[in-house]
Amino acid sequence: MKLYMTEMSGNSFKVRVLAAILGVELEQVRINWEGGEHKSPSFLALNPRGQVPVMEIEDRIFWDSTAHLVYLARRFGGEDWLPSDPLDEAEVMQWMSFAQDEVQFGLQWARGVTVYDRRPDSFAGYLEDGRTALAVLERQLERTDDWLALGRATLADIACYPYVKRAPEGDLPLDDYPAVRAWLERCEALPGWFAMDP
Numbered sequence: 001m002k003l004y005m006t007e008m009s010g011n012s013f014k015v016r017v018l019a020a021i022l023g024v025e026l027e028q029v030r031i032n033w034e035g036g037e038h039k040s041p042s043f044l045a046l047n048p049r050g051q052v053p054v055m056e057i058e059d060r061i062f063w064d065s066t067a068h069l070v071y072l073a074r075r076f077g078g079e080d081w082l083p084s085d086p087l088d089e090a091e092v093m094q095w096m097s098f099a100q101d102e103v104q105f106g107l108q109w110a111r112g113v114t115v116y117d118r119r120p121d122s123f124a125g126y127l128e129d130g131r132t133a134l135a136v137l138e139r140q141l142e143r144t145d146d147w148l149a150l151g152r153a154t155l156a157d158i159a160c161y162p163y164v165k166r167a168p169e170g171d172l173p174l175d176d177y178p179a180v181r182a183w184l185e186r187c188e189a190l191p192g193w194f195a196m197d198p
């Protein structure tokens with residue numbers, strides 16, 4: 001299995017950290033992000049979105065970290081990270097959708113403005129969605145006092161982690177979200193976890 005990635009990519013981190021937790025070997029191919037490789041014709045042939053991560057599994061190509069997480073969990077994680085019980089699966093998928101919605105279009109993209117000067121005109125909207133993301137997470141984690149779904153670590157936590165952790169870089173400090181901060185530490189204490197590049 002091959003993962004096209006960069007160390008700075010939070011979406012790549014989700015896949016890398018789950019593979020590490022599961023003890024799955026992943027050939028990691030660091031693309032030349034600075035040189036714009038992700039927008040080159042050869043890379044667009046792999047992922048028409050021009051984004052990392054991309055995964056090559058048995059001669060098939062998949063883009064989007066959600067697809068990669070689901071594959072790894074199903075193939076190597078038994079019932080642990082994405083259970084097959086329909087209600088339990090729905091509970092995990094609800095948070096994975098949230099990771100691809102408010103977390104991405106709020107927290108990730110606010111940081112896209114401050115770090116990469118990407119779409120600065122939309123900053124106010126990203127901040128608003130980012131604050132919604134943090135408020136929803138804080139409320140849930142205050143209630144559960146542990147994990148986002150099912151009372152244990154699942155794909156829900158891995159999918160949400162990277163851009164919550166990096167929210168302060170996007171002008172969204174975590175000072176007012178103590179339950180979120182405690183949850184980040186809980187994730188970081190999982191066996192096999194490694195630190196995300198700053």
Ligand SMILES: N[C@@H](CCC(=O)N[C@@H](CS)C(=O)NCC(=O)O)C(=O)O
Nearest residue numbers: 009010011050051052053064065066
């Ligand atoms: N929903 C996608 C988002 C992927 C994404 O935003 N990747 C970033 C790096 S973390 C990227 O490649 N951005 C370049 C671009 O969008 O042009 C996923 O979860 O994989």
